[in-house]
Amino acid sequence: MWSGFVNGNFAGATEDYDFTIDNLPGVNRYSHILVTISEVTAPPGGADLDVAFLGGATMTVHNVVPQDNGSVIVRLSNNWNGPVNFRLWITVF
Secondary structure: OEEEEEEEEEOOOOEEEEEEEOOOOOOOOOOOEEEEEEEEEOOOOOOOOOEEEOOOOOEEEEEEEEOOOOOEEEEEEEOOOOOEEEEEEEEEO
């Protein structure tokens, strides 16, 4: 089992987005993968986006497609009409 995260950003409009995560250890087309999403922000006085919070944006994970090259394609949706920083937590079983 492996677990980790990657940060991303929705540019500003309500959108669907295909997000590719590369170089995941042991991933192939038979992998079982769990992906969750949350908004993230920087802590007061900080620069790194590492504080998850429940904001106004509703974001969803629709499809998770493991590839034989160790990558995963994730289809995401965002219903917020402004920029949104997000974090995907990935668990590979």
